[in-house]
Amino acid sequence: MTAALFLEQVLNGLQLGLMLFLMSAGLTLVFGVMGLINLAHGSLYMIGAFFCAAAAAASGNFWLGLIAGTAAAAAAGALIEVTVLRRLYDRDHLDQVLATFALILVLSELTKIGFGPFPLFLDVPPILSGTVNLGIAHYPLYRLALIGFGLAVALGLWLLIARTRLGIRIRAGENDREMIAALGVNIRALYTLVFALGAGLAGLAGALVGAVQSVQVGMGEPVLILAFVVIVIGGIGSIKGAMVGALMVGVIDTMGRFLLPRLFGHFMEQSQAAGIGAALASMLIYVLMAAVLVIRPKGLFPAHA
Amino acid sequence: MTIRTTLSAGLAAMSLTATLGASTALADPVTVGLITTLSGGGAGLGVDIRDGFQLALSMSGSDAIHLVVEDDAQRPEQAVQIADRMIQSERAQILTGIVWSNLAMAVVPSATAQDVIYVSPNAGPSQLAGAGCTPNYFNAAYQNDTMHEASGAYANVLGYENTFIMAPNYPAGIDALTGFKRYFEGSLAGELFTQLGQTDFAAEIAQIRASGADSIFIFEPGGMGISFMRQYAQSGIDLPIISAAFSFSQDVLPAVGDSALGVINTAEWSPDMDNAANQAFVAGFQEAYGRLPSVYAAQAFDSANLILSALAAADINDLPAFRTAMRAADFDSVRGAFRFGNNQHPIQNYYAREVVSVDGVLTNRMVGTAFEDHQDVYATDCAME
Structure with a gap:
């Protein structure tokens, strides 16, 4: 194993982690502030990717597509919050799971009706295509840009939560929703805004990742499962926890897929090692989640410690 | 009317409908x-x-x-x-x-x-x-198995000697690699199983880059193939790819885009x-x-x-x-x-097809024959004659 390969894999892990962060930040925010379990978060990711692909194809400009995808997901989020989810805040989590699962089915079918059953094409923008020389290794420029994008959004989100009036309200809403309602904050509007923000982040992640993945119906569900693992590890409701959890999951998943088959290759036949290594690697993040929960039952950074 | 006549009339009517039903069937x-x-x-x-x-x-x-x-x-x-x-x-x-x-x-x-x-x-x-x-x-x-066997056989024709092979870790994926290896005569630069439904192939692409392979065989059906090809195109690696038709069929080609151009894929049919x-x-x-x-x-x-x-x-x-x-x-x-x-x-017969662009539309063109009159290996286990 060369240093170049190792560096490339570390970068791959970071990039996967930062995209997972965009997904899980919205999910954990919505749960922390509104107490809502939203299974349809993956559908918003899908909506972001589809609108980005369609707008980019129509305009020939990836960046317009990116804006369209994010805006469409945020708008869809706001619409869902006002029409469906608003009725679920006082119900227990099982009702929320059931209703948002129904939303997955509805949104998937609507997407299929709107965009057709075949996967869409979305290419990386020309300015970000190709590879960049990092001295010892060549690395795809677009993936580097994704790392930069993820860090920038994380910083922006932190500034929003820590430094703005809206951020104060969001944090207050996490702690005591009755009290901030009593203090005259329009809690309904706040909830819609928070949900749209989370949806927009999911849509942004979908649009960014859509350029290197298949833009197809159902693309959100595998990511949704990973995002849930991330927020459980990080502590439900905590943005900081989502960041740490996402990076842990990204790096450990990538390194597991890379190193485990090699490890087994030292003492068994290659095709067998590949099979066992791949099977164990796919379990690794769930083992991590279980281990974290044994030591810290509420996750690494519980929002309501 | 007695009960008996009612019954027999009913039965007659029923048998009549039954006959009618049979004749219309x-x-x-x-x-x-x-x-x-x-x-x-x-x-x-x-x-x-x-x-x-x-x-x-x-x-x-x-x-x-x-x-x-x-x-x-x-x-x-x-x-x-x-x-x-x-x-x-x-x-x-x-x-x-x-x-x-x-x-x-x-x-x-x-x-x-x-x-x-x-x-x-x-x-x-x-x-x-x-x-x-x-x-x-x-x-x-x-x-x-036969689609992948055809890929293995045609990889010999193309002169590939050191191929990196990859498929999802599920029964059809294991069969794919087995099928490819059954007819491929070169050596393997690496053998890798991915997760079913995997969307990010960065870790695998990095290993392909480091493996010293002269070619790649993949079986990544559906969205997995689209994701892999997009990411492969951005990786700067320029090794030839051979595959069964699944990842390069007409249903996914528009989504894969120009990165599929030139890929050799094997199937029993080609649009041309x-x-x-x-x-x-x-x-x-x-x-x-x-x-x-x-x-x-x-x-x-x-x-x-x-x-x-x-x-x-x-x-x-x-x-x-x-x-x-x-x-x-x-x-x-x-x-x-x-x-x-x-x-x-x-x-x-199984044919090798190449992804080409015709008037701006990606499609497949026949470039060679991988097998003539090919039968699957399992036929010998079948008791029917």
């Missing part, structure tokens, strides 16, 4: 149940199978078939329920349409045990080709095959649906014509005679020559 079209995936991520394949099948019916002008279409949502339990309903309440005598091997394995054994004919337009699990072969099961597509049946099929498909047909559509088109040919030659209520008519495969296949082996799976 002969004239009635045979119900064919098409179970396929029309929703979710795999819907594109099912849509092509449905459209290909329906096109064959409308082009034939025959009214011998009453077609019932249902969506299995790519879920085995749902496919089983639909099959039961079609057999019991819709009186379907022939089933077809299933895309995926795991769904076929859930539906086919019980359906064929109830004397329902099943015609596979795509899935070809090894279990049904070998010891589990049955007289009521006909595969009009391919046995799963030079025979009258195929030219009529491709033109008819384009006219009816406004897009080029995929290999799935071609297989479904052949499945429908196979069934029509057997229905024209024999009465389905005489099952042994109908099976004989099916085995004869007396129809004009879009693949040119088509015949069944002892296990009722095709013995056919």
